[in-house]
Amino acid sequence: MATTVITKNDLALCGGQPTVTLPAPKWPVVGEQEVKWMEDVVRSGKWSWLGPHEQAFCEEYARFIGTKYCIGMANGTVTLQCALQAVGVEPGHEVIVPGLTWVATAQAAMDIGADVVLVDIDRETMCIDPKAFEAAITPRTKAVIPVHLYGCMCDMDAVMEIARKHNLKVVEDVAHQQGSRWRDQGAGGIGDAGSYSFQQSKVLTSGEGGAVTCNDEKVYETAFCLKQVGWMPNVKEPGRRYGHNYRITEMQCVLLRAGLQRLPEQTRLREENVRYISDSLQAMGGPLRAARRDPRVTRQAYYTLTLHFDPAQAQGVTRDSYMAALQAEKAPFGGTYAPVYRNPLLNLYDRTSPVPFRDASRVQDYATLRLPETERAVTETGVLLSHTHLLGSREYIDQLLAAVAKVNAGLDAVRANAVAKKA
Numbered sequence: 001m002a003t004t005v006i007t008k009n010d011l012a013l014c015g016g017q018p019t020v021t022l023p024a025p026k027w028p029v030v031g032e033q034e035v036k037w038m039e040d041v042v043r044s045g046k047w048s049w050l051g052p053h054e055q056a057f058c059e060e061y062a063r064f065i066g067t068k069y070c071i072g073m074a075n076g077t078v079t080l081q082c083a084l085q086a087v088g089v090e091p092g093h094e095v096i097v098p099g100l101t102w103v104a105t106a107q108a109a110m111d112i113g114a115d116v117v118l119v120d121i122d123r124e125t126m127c128i129d130p131k132a133f134e135a136a137i138t139p140r141t142k143a144v145i146p147v148h149l150y151g152c153m154c155d156m157d158a159v160m161e162i163a164r165k166h167n168l169k170v171v172e173d174v175a176h177q178q179g180s181r182w183r184d185q186g187a188g189g190i191g192d193a194g195s196y197s198f199q200q201s202k203v204l205t206s207g208e209g210g211a212v213t214c215n216d217e218k219v220y221e222t223a224f225c226l227k228q229v230g231w232m233p234n235v236k237e238p239g240r241r242y243g244h245n246y247r248i249t250e251m252q253c254v255l256l257r258a259g260l261q262r263l264p265e266q267t268r269l270r271e272e273n274v275r276y277i278s279d280s281l282q283a284m285g286g287p288l289r290a291a292r293r294d295p296r297v298t299r300q301a302y303y304t305l306t307l308h309f310d311p312a313q314a315q316g317v318t319r320d321s322y323m324a325a326l327q328a329e330k331a332p333f334g335g336t337y338a339p340v341y342r343n344p345l346l347n348l349y350d351r352t353s354p355v356p357f358r359d360a361s362r363v364q365d366y367a368t369l370r371l372p373e374t375e376r377a378v379t380e381t382g383v384l385l386s387h388t389h390l391l392g393s394r395e396y397i398d399q400l401l402a403a404v405a406k407v408n409a410g411l412d413a414v415r416a417n418a419v420a421k422k423a
């Protein structure tokens with residue numbers, strides 16, 4: 001527990017010296033391997049369409065996740081579309097999606113004509129609540145998308161048990177957690193298909209990009225056709241199946257192959273730093289703590305560290321005022337996404353959107369929907385620390401913790417400042 005009392009003038013929020021003076025770790029990390037490969041690719045003239053780096057990456061990534069198949073794609077939204085269609089989702093089916101995720105998870109289902117049913121999240125993990133998932137199942141439900149969100153995995157034992165009981169398909173959204181493992185099974189290799197984003201902010205990145213993993217040959221073939229203008233794998237002619245151009249380039253695959261070589265060590269370092277942060281916060285006391293790690297998670301890849309702010313221990317300081325005080329100390333703790341049902345894209349009556357063309361009588365009323373645990377996490381309790389900071393040195397992490405200790409010791413001053421600002 002911090003002993004010194006921090007007054008208003010000490011807080012960086014009110015003009016005091018910020019606690020964190022070391023620079024934040026840089027992201028993305030770049031090595032010599034991809035620079036060399038990139039030059040070779042540029043000179044080779046083979047830039048797209050199932051080139052050698054794409055084929056090598058898909059083999060390496062499938063091995064890393066522990067699946068039979070991997071298909072590289074343009075981003076982590078079209079991967080969800082293809083994965084959903086490949087497991088059998090058709091227009092008019094319902095797809096169950098957690099109320100807290102990036103909007104693309106819901107959009108992907110909506111864009112293929114499915115009706116999105118949003119359900120609440122688990123208080124500790126901020127991932128889909130299995131009980132809420134089961135309660136939302138109807139005769140029209142075809143699939144669920146458990147999103148391994150931020151720094152916690154979904155309870156995949158419960159999700160798989162419910163899905164199998166009700167004969168539903170499971171498409172894991174692993175945009176945040178390349179390399180997480182549940183009982184030593186790779187996230188994205190547990191359900192019927194896995195979907196990954198390699199967008200700039202992700203722990204494995206090529207600027208933009210994505211992949212689908214699966215074990216079933218039919219799922220693989222359908223997803224492959226959907227990405228590759230209807231071509232079947234290993235058949236060098238247009239097929240009779242439907243498909244788009246959702247291809248990934250050789251340049252992207254060069255970045256991914258090199259990033260994949262670094263990923264296990266980065267994940268190990270993040271796990272070590274998270275252990276240290278969690279233990280230090282617990283010893284410190286105060287309103288902020290790290291989410292508890294489920295012992296069934298055998299490796300946790302972190303898009304962010306998931307933390308919880310407890311208003312009952314904050315002496316009247318709100319989560320937002322607390323985060324503002326930390327940010328002023330240059331400790332970059334942030335909030336969550338907005339609930340999916342508040343995203344304007346779900347209710348946008350624009351000619352280019354699928355919204356005006358769906359059957360309103362069959363779609364959940366997103367405008368009035370309020371999911372209590374989602375609301376609570378988004379507005380009162382959810383706090384995140386990005387994976388880039390989890391690659392910091394021990395000195396850097398100690399400065400972040402010192403910022404938390406300082407704000408904890410200055411809660412009275414933070415509250416007074418918020419009250420003064422409001423007046």
Ligand SMILES: Cc1ncc(COP(=O)(O)O)c(C=O)c1O
Nearest residue numbers: 075076077102104105175197199
């Ligand atoms: C949980 C989740 N799913 C899907 C996506 C979509 O990925 P992309 O931006 O590559 O289309 C994202 C992107 O941030 C995401 O966070």
